[in-house]
Every structure is written in structure tokens, then in C-alpha cells.
Amino acid sequence: MTTRAIYPGSFDPVTLGHEDLIERSLHLVDQVIVAVAVNAGKDPLFTLEERVRLLDAVMNGEPRVEVVTFDGLLADFAKVRGVHVVIRGLRAVSDFEYESQMALMNRQLYPELETVFLVPALHLTYLSSSLVREIARLDGDVSGCVSPPVEEALRKKYGR
Ligand code: PNS
Numbered sequence: 001m002t003t004r005a006i007y008p009g010s011f012d013p014v015t016l017g018h019e020d021l022i023e024r025s026l027h028l029v030d031q032v033i034v035a036v037a038v039n040a041g042k043d044p045l046f047t048l049e050e051r052v053r054l055l056d057a058v059m060n061g062e063p064r065v066e067v068v069t070f071d072g073l074l075a076d077f078a079k080v081r082g083v084h085v086v087i088r089g090l091r092a093v094s095d096f097e098y099e100s101q102m103a104l105m106n107r108q109l110y111p112e113l114e115t116v117f118l119v120p121a122l123h124l125t126y127l128s129s130s131l132v133r134e135i136a137r138l139d140g141d142v143s144g145c146v147s148p149p150v151e152e153a154l155r156k157k158y159g160r
Pocket of ligand 1: 072
């Protein structure tokens with residue numbers, strides 16, 4: 001039986017922290033569905049299509065990773081895809097409150113859905129997409145935070 005997990009998020013843009021978690025997830029399951037939320041409730045820097053394209057670029061044809069978009073509730077998406085595992089990253093204690101609330105709410109909506117929290121590599125724990133966007137906007141060096149295609153996309157986005 002093929003084991004699958006959904007790794008949902010905004011991915012605006014995908015960082016090395018996200019990539020690290022996908023890699024770690026592949027040690028646990030056969031296939032990872034990276035699910036980019038259509039309505040993440042934010043004003044994204046990158047369009048949905050751009051975020052998917054960047055994820056595809058950094059995944060570099062990895063056959064065990066599928067990049068998709070989803071609209072509506074994560075619980076409904078997981079139900080439709082017949083997936084029972086959701087992966088989320090926990091970087092610091094500050095992540096825990098929101099993440100546990102979301103995990104419990106998703107369980108309420110879909111009792112068979114289990115949220116698995118993974119801790120990224122220590123040297124990536126300080127990373128977040130929002131910090132990456134801010135550093136790039138202010139012309140800082142993000143080469144240690146994102147893969148080259150994302151760095152290039154950020155440069156273009158900010159007209160450099
Ligand atoms: O990377 P993010 O922004 O922390 O990801 C949050 C995301 C997209 C996973 C979360 O907002 C989500 O699941 N959105 C889909 C809508 C939904 O199911 N909301 C209720 C969550 S309990």
C-alpha cells in the first residue's frame with residue numbers, strides 16, 4: 001500500500017525550510033502532496049501559479065512529490081484525496097498555539113485526519129517566507145534561505 005501525506009501551506013515563496021520538511025516527509029511516506037492553498041487569507045507576493053511553478057522548479061521532477069493547489073477546507077481536500085496524514089512544520093514554541101488549534105480543528109472536521117509535526121534542520125529554524133520576502137524587498141541576500149530559482153524570482157519581482 002502506498003502511504004501518502006499532504007503538506008499544505010501558502011508557500012509564498014517556498015523556502016529551504018519547506019524543502020527540508022518535504023525531504024524529511026519522504027523518509028516517512030511514499031508520496032507527498034504539496035498543497036498550495038488558494039485562499040490562505042493573505043495578500044500574496046507571488047500568484048498561485050508562480051508559487052506552484054517555483055515549487056515544481058525546486059522539486060526538480062522528484063517523482064514522489066506532487067504539487068497541487070486546493071481551494072476551500074484542507075479537511076475536505078484530504079477527504080477527497082483519501083489522505084489521512086497532514087504534515088506541518090514546528091519551528092519554535094510560538095508556532096505551537098496556532099498549529100495545535102489548526103490540528104484539532106481539522107480533526108474535528110475529519111476525525112481520521114492525523115497531523116504530524118516535523119521539526120526542520122536547526123540551521124533553518126529561523127526561516128519564514130515572510131522574512132524572506134522582507135529581506136528580498138530591502139535588497140538583502142536570501143541565498144541562504146531559498147533555492148536559486150526562488151532567489152531569481154524574488155529579484156525579478158522586486159525589479160532587480
Ligand atoms: O503556510 P501557512 O500559511 O501557515 O499555511 C496555512 C494553511 C494554508 C495550511 C491553512 O491556512 C489552511 O489549511 N487553509 C485552508 C483552509 C482551511 O482548511 N482552514 C481551516 C484550518 S483549521
